[in-house]
Amino acid sequence: MKNTLFWRLCAFIAFGTVLLFWALSWLTNHTETSMSFIDADHQQQLLDYGKQAERILRYEGEASLASWLQDLQQKEDTWAAVVRSNITPFADSSLPNQYIERFQLGRSVEWKIHLYFEENPTMEIPFSDASSHLLIRLPQRMRPGAFLIYAKVFLQIALPLILLSILSFVLYQDVMTPLRRLENATNAFSEGKLDVRVSPYLSVRNDELTRLAATFDHMAERISKLIYNQRQLLADLSHELRTPLTRIDMAVDFVEQNINPKQALERLRSEASTMRNLVEDTLTLAWLNNESPRLNNDDFDLVELLDVICEDARFEYPDRRLTSVLPENVLITHSSQIALGQAIENIIRNALRHTPTESEVNVSFANCNNQYTLIVRDQGTGVPDEMLSDIFKPFFRVDKARSSDSRLAPTQNNHGFGLGLALAHRQIAAVGGTIKALNYYSEKGHRAGLQIIISIPH
């Protein structure tokens, strides 16, 4: 689900808070109610006063009762009285019995006291004849709810404060734990630990923060790969530059000692040109690697481009046959003529270089499955199957990969793959196409050569 974290926070904060305040309000009401009743002992005391008054009235007479009342008033610091009630309807009216039964002059001792009234209520304790009553204002010492103010402070301020603090802490932990992991990972990454990843630590979650972690991991993956490739490229490049540099030094010695200076100068020029191309290709490769650009500004005829490239290649390799089977024209849109041209040129040149003299390189074209397919077949020695994808790595050499003491028997034309195929791979990717290499076999099952298959979207 999208925005899991949002919904979780929503549940915690919105529903949690509403629930909390509802519970608090209920609890407060409940506490207030339960604190409004007169203590059981005091209830009994009041009832006892009633019984005592009734007994004194019955056995000792009104005068005794009067003095008892006087004492009671003094003792409880309140007023008390005994009354006789006799409700008499007149003007030909009548009262329902129900009402007369329930009629009271004061509050019964079991009733709750309205604590919001400052003044104490008048309590009524009926005598057994039901028409005489002891009325007494509730003595202050019996008033309930002395602790209500503390209960209210606790329930309305302290408790929500504590609960909301806990909620905040839980939410904070929930969000900060992954963020802290991410922070640690970022620190480690910036200190050069390129293999650090966050996602494995967050496998129990699945929300926005795991997405952030995944994004971080993706970034870390890409950057570490870039850095690794860059280091590798730099190492390979300096290695590759050694040979022409040595040859240049030698050629300078030749000129200085006047040994065939003309040839040495030619050698100087050609080695310089090798180095120039190498540096330029490396820069282009680094650019394509670093920026992964999408090149799509050109519309052109692929066949025309191929014709031009083939013509140049034939001129460069007059001793090999370069044949092509191509349609009249193939319009390519939103592509790059320079990138595609350079890629195809490198592939064809590479094929010609690995093909023995008098042998053939064939370029063929097919249009199927919504893409154009271009196949360049050479008649060289092919490449071991397990290395077919490695030849698109910069400076890859089949012989170097096979044995560490390489170039035991270097052939005249084996310059390795240099940067040509690596560049081609990225250039074709930059125009939205793909490239792969496959061996093809003769009828007898021998490896007959290498074919490079380029697919270009319509």
Next chain:
Amino acid sequence: MPIPHILIIEDDATLSDQVARLLEEKGFNTQQCLDGQKGLLSALQNSFDLILLDVLLPSLNGFSILNQIRRVKQTPIMMITACGAEQERIEGYRKGADDYLPKPFNFTEMMLRIEALLRRSQHPVERVTQSSQLQIGQLHLNRSKQQVFFADKSVELTPIQFRLLWVLLANQHEVMSKAFLYHSVLDRPFSRYDRSLDMHVSRVRKKLVEAGMSPERLLTMHGKGYQFT
């Protein structure tokens, strides 16, 4: 033709000396500036036919020099960049450089481009005053109507193809460098792997051959350029 005067703004003294020496050998007048600020001053104070401008310079960056010169002068400027990164090349054009030369380069390459730039800036009038018709053998070009006939048969060409054929014909028997053709026909600098000129030539040749012309008349001089004979 007066001797072209070239200003070299390049902080690498060795390279600057080498270039100046080779250019003088070819008959150019040169002036060197090793510093951006001074380079800008002399570019503004004197009149040059061409300025070679390095991008990475002490005191003032090549692009800001380019900007400031362009405010007052239209002297052809060739930027020399060491980065080779596409981004920097593109920035160079936007700000009005006429060409860029990525380091490393060799002198032949540089010469071709310098000649192309000078040729373009020194002959703009000539192109306008040229006659509007060209007739070479059975080939007939009419510029005002943009029409091409071979042996009275009409050949359909796009405006770029027409301009290309026109330039080649007007300079018959002369090898036209790719750098020059890019500048004069396609209006953009030449870069090593750009194939659009080759494709245009190939298309023009194909059309003319279909009309009956011998393919040998429009020659590809590998590594040099094209020639109409």
